[in-house]
Amino acid sequence: MATSSSMVQHDVFITFSSKDTRYSFVSHLSAAFRRSNISVFVGDASEEADAVAATEAAIEGSKVFVVVFSENYAFSRLSLDTLVKIMERKHNDDVPVVPIFYGDVTATVVKCQTKRFGEAFSEHRSLYSDQIAKWQNCLIETASSSGHDSICQPVDSELVKEIVADVREKLIPTGLVRFYSRFVEIENLLWKQSKGVCRLGIWGMPGIGKTTIAQAAFDLLSPDFELPCFLKDFHTSFHEKGSNKLREDHRYKVPKGQKGRVLVVLDDVRNPMDAESFLGGFYCFGPGSVIIITSRDKQVLSQCQCQVEDIYTVPGLNQREALQLFIRSAFRGRQPSESNLLDLSHKFIEHANGNPKALCLYGNELKKKRKAQMEEAFHKIKECPPMEIMDLFKSSYDALSETERSIFLDIACFFKGARRDHVMRILEGCAFFPHVGVDHLADLSLLTMSETDRVEMHSLVQEVGREIANSETKLISRRRRLWEPSDIKLLLEDKESKGKVIEGIFLDATNIETVQLVEVDELSEACSLERIDLRGCNSLESIPYTYQLKNLQFLNLSGCARINRAEVKKKIKGLDLEGGLKETEPEPMVFSTLEQLVEVDELSKACSLEKIDLRGCNSLESIPHTDQLKNLQLLNLSGCTRIKRAEIKKKIEGLDLEGGLRETKSESMVFSTLAVKLEPGDNTKTY
Numbered sequence: 001m002a003t004s005s006s007m008v009q010h011d012v013f014i015t016f017s018s019k020d021t022r023y024s025f026v027s028h029l030s031a032a033f034r035r036s037n038i039s040v041f042v043g044d045a046s047e048e049a050d051a052v053a054a055t056e057a058a059i060e061g062s063k064v065f066v067v068v069f070s071e072n073y074a075f076s077r078l079s080l081d082t083l084v085k086i087m088e089r090k091h092n093d094d095v096p097v098v099p100i101f102y103g104d105v106t107a108t109v110v111k112c113q114t115k116r117f118g119e120a121f122s123e124h125r126s127l128y129s130d131q132i133a134k135w136q137n138c139l140i141e142t143a144s145s146s147g148h149d150s151i152c153q154p155v156d157s158e159l160v161k162e163i164v165a166d167v168r169e170k171l172i173p174t175g176l177v178r179f180y181s182r183f184v185e186i187e188n189l190l191w192k193q194s195k196g197v198c199r200l201g202i203w204g205m206p207g208i209g210k211t212t213i214a215q216a217a218f219d220l221l222s223p224d225f226e227l228p229c230f231l232k233d234f235h236t237s238f239h240e241k242g243s244n245k246l247r248e249d250h251r252y253k254v255p256k257g258q259k260g261r262v263l264v265v266l267d268d269v270r271n272p273m274d275a276e277s278f279l280g281g282f283y284c285f286g287p288g289s290v291i292i293i294t295s296r297d298k299q300v301l302s303q304c305q306c307q308v309e310d311i312y313t314v315p316g317l318n319q320r321e322a323l324q325l326f327i328r329s330a331f332r333g334r335q336p337s338e339s340n341l342l343d344l345s346h347k348f349i350e351h352a353n354g355n356p357k358a359l360c361l362y363g364n365e366l367k368k369k370r371k372a373q374m375e376e377a378f379h380k381i382k383e384c385p386p387m388e389i390m391d392l393f394k395s396s397y398d399a400l401s402e403t404e405r406s407i408f409l410d411i412a413c414f415f416k417g418a419r420r421d422h423v424m425r426i427l428e429g430c431a432f433f434p435h436v437g438v439d440h441l442a443d444l445s446l447l448t449m450s451e452t453d454r455v456e457m458h459s460l461v462q463e464v465g466r467e468i469a470n471s472e473t474k475l476i477s478r479r480r481r482l483w484e485p486s487d488i489k490l491l492l493e494d495k496e497s498k499g500k501v502i503e504g505i506f507l508d509a510t511n512i513e514t515v516q517l518v519e520v521d522e523l524s525e526a527c528s529l530e531r532i533d534l535r536g537c538n539s540l541e542s543i544p545y546t547y548q549l550k551n552l553q554f555l556n557l558s559g560c561a562r563i564n565r566a567e568v569k570k571k572i573k574g575l576d577l578e579g580g581l582k583e584t585e586p587e588p589m590v591f592s593t594l595e596q597l598v599e600v601d602e603l604s605k606a607c608s609l610e611k612i613d614l615r616g617c618n619s620l621e622s623i624p625h626t627d628q629l630k631n632l633q634l635l636n637l638s639g640c641t642r643i644k645r646a647e648i649k650k651k652i653e654g655l656d657l658e659g660g661l662r663e664t665k666s667e668s669m670v671f672s673t674l675a676v677k678l679e680p681g682d683n684t685k686t687y
Contacts, residue, residue: 010041011171013062015082020070025102025156029066032160036168043082059085064170066163067142068100069110074120077128080135087138096170099147100163106151110143146324176209177317177325177356179216186217189310190290197285201301202294204314205445205458206392207357210294211267213314217292218265226260227284234266235274243277259286269295270399272303296396298443316354323349325356329363341371347378353459361388385463393464396444406430407437408446412465413481414506414533416457423455426554428639435638435668480504506533534560543571557589565589614640625651635661635671645669 012033016026026042033040041058059065065086073079089095101107104115113121113136125132148166153159165180190198202210211232222228229250231237237246262285269275275293285291293308295301301308317325326345327335336342348366352358362381369377400408407427415423427434438455441447447457457465469481482488483506491502533556534540540560555572557563572591611634614620620640635652637643645667652661652671661671 009039009061010058011038011062012040012064012066012167013043013058013086014040014066014068015043015079015086016068017070017073017076017079019072019075021068021102025070025160026068028156029068029160029163032164033167036164038164038167038171043079055082056085059089062089063095064167065090065095065097066100066167067097068102069105069143070102071105071116072120073105074113074117074135074139075123077124077131080131080138083138083142084134087141097142097145098163098166098170099142099145100159101143101147101149101151103150106149107143107147111140113139152320176212176216177321179213182213182312182314183217183220186213186312189312193309195287197287197289197291199291199293199308201308201311202292202314203298203301203311203445204296205355205461206296206396207355207389207460208314208316208445209356210296210314212356214265214267214292214294218263221290222263224261225263225290227262229263230265230267232267234278235268235270238274238278243274247278259284260289261286262289263292264290265292265294267294269293269300270297272300275300296445298445299440317356317359318354319349322352322354322359326352326359326363329360330366331363332367338371341374344374344378348381351378351382351459355458355460357392358389358460361386382463385460385467389460390464390467393446393461394468396446397464397468400440400444401437403432404437404440407432407434408441409465409469409481410504411441411447411455411457412462413469413483414504415455416462418455420449420453420455425639433638433664433668433670435670436665439665482506504533532556543568555591557591560589563589610634612636623648623651632661633673637669637671640669643669 014026014030016022022042030040030042041062043055043058059082067083067086086097090097099107099110101110105117109115109117112118117139121132121136124135148159148163150156150159153162161181161184162178165178165184168180169176169178186200186202189200193199202214204210215230215232218228218230222230231246231250241249264279266275266278279291291308293301298311301311323345326349330345330348331341336345348362349359352362365381365386366374366377397405397408410427410430411423415426424434424438427437438447442449445458446461447455450456466483469479472479479487480503482491482502482504488505532552532554537557537560539562540557541562543555543557543563555568557568568589568591609629610631612632613634613636614623617637617640620637621642623635623637623643635648637648648669648671661673664670664672
């Protein structure tokens with residue numbers, strides 16, 4: 001990267017206050033540049049003729065300028081004069097200038113010359129009055145450029161990494177926001193592996209930038225390999241061409257029978273067997289070869305066919321990075337001066353939640369609009385996701401099983417942000433086997449678990465899920481899930497609609513001031529309802545009798561201040577007392593089908609039993625010996641928190657080990673004669 005033709009040519013020129021940062025921050029920063037093979041000139045505060053000449057020559061020969069603003073920067077006349085020359089070079093040759101706001105100095109302090117900058121200019125006015133205006137203009141312009149702030153990143157080592165990555169991008173542009181910091185992490189994962197063939201997985205949600213990062217990394221790495229091979233859209237190409245043809249198209253340079261350093265990137269792998277079939281035909285992988293596989297499914301990367309040693313999880317963009325990308329897409333890189341457009345930009349950024357693909361799509365959409373139409377465009381995008389966003393996630397949804405689709409839609413419509421145990425309990429009651437399904441959705445980046453053990457979902461994913469749920473039918477009364485207050489209101493006002501296909505209603509009125517739901521008697525006609533969630537409806541005065549709601553498993557009336565608990569208990573008496581609604585603790589006015597069974601020893605005598613489903617029986621303390629249950633195919637004990645796994649395994653030992661029960665997934669507490677792909681479609685309780 002450094003230029004050897006002249007000693008005064010450098011990649012980076014750093015100007016700073018010698019009094020504040022020469023032997024601390026600037027010393028660490030210049031060392032980090034050199035470790036990255038970036039040549040650097042560190043400015044000198046000396047006014048000797050040779051030093052001044054060297055500085056001026058370095059300014060003329062540098063490719064990027066880094067200006068470190070610390071509290072004493074403006075006291076140095078030489079620093080201010082150097083900044084003037086830097087800005088002249090910027091204007092003449094379009095050389096990038098990167099401001100660093102260090103310590104207590106902010107961009108506002110530099111622009112307005114307040115605090116120590118104000119004190120410095122008070123001293124300068126009596127001696128250099130003819131220079132003041134020029135210095136001030138340069139400070140304002142520099143501080144208005146995109147830079148780095150130590151207040152946002154107080155750890156110097158991390159701040160240095162950000163600056164080096166930013167400068168690398170300016171020296172060798174990839175067009176990607178913060179690519180080099182991500183590339184460094186990828187390099188570190190590769191180089192820590194053995195000296196044989198390195199295998200790395202790149203994983204993340206659709207649109208997060210897996211392909212873009214893999215392509216840019218390939219471009220940087222490929223000169224060091226004898227056989228570089230990048231296969232974009234591997235899944236599609238593999239099924240269009242087949243393994244042999246695809247391999248022949250990319251096997252060259254290394255003579256047959258010999259081995260060399262090979263770099264292979266397989267982008268968008270969905271089936272690990274496809275990757276293994278393709279890679280298995282390469283016999284030229286020598287020491288130092290690298291295989292990189294990108295996938296949106298973590299299970300693909302962890303299965304033995306791919307055998308990746310490490311997985312790089314692509315993070316979303318932070319607020320500053322997202323703003324940079326959005327402004328580049330929507331306003332051709334120029335930050336809008338109007339405050340309303342900047343506020344609107346932040347709305348789009350919050351909605352995209354760090355997803356680069358969405359930011360680019362939204363920015364391009366905004367670019368086509370007149371200013372008066374931009375606010376309208378935002379509301380339209382929120383209400384109805386663009387087709388490009390739908391396409392991003394639809395293929396992941398289409399690949400799910402029917403049970404997993406139901407889990408996904410229920411979480412998108414009802415349970416985002418809810419406690420994991422609460423969600424699991426309800427989904428178990430729906431025979432969805434959620435411990436398996438939820439883990440798979442997490443591996444597909446369709447949901448995550450927070451540090452507080454709550455089920456979370458990216459806003460774009462939730463948006464797509466709700467759009468899929470709405471697309472089932474245009475008729476509100478025929479939808480299976482309702483969550484919008486206006487839709488619920490229409491359903492209740494439609495006296496002719498019986499709503500018999502509705503499975504769940506969720507209305508969180510705690511943050512809605514306009515909801516005036518007084519009565520919901522029509523819900524008694526919705527016979528298929530499994531979940532009613534009306535939390536926070538403090539205007540609601542009564543609930544319907546639940547005689548007809550035989551499928552009801554969950555009723556949440558927390559925050560419904562006008563409803564009496566005694567009335568609720570009276571109205572749910574019509575449900576089967578054995579398997580019916582019970583009030584949960586510690587949440588008042590929340591009722592669910594928590595089983596009250598303590599022991600089921602009598603089941604050991606039912607020799608012909610094929611299925612035992614005791615999910616959610618958290619009062620159950622033991623299970624019977626199964627020696628006589630030779631026909632048993634399914635034992636579901638998920639959610640039975642008082643039963644130990646060791647006890648279960650001991651009691652099922654009497655069954656034939658070859659064809660006997662196996663746990664379907666680690667710690668799932670679901671045992672079946674089907675080792676994999678258990679389908680719970682016929683899970684009627686048999687006790």
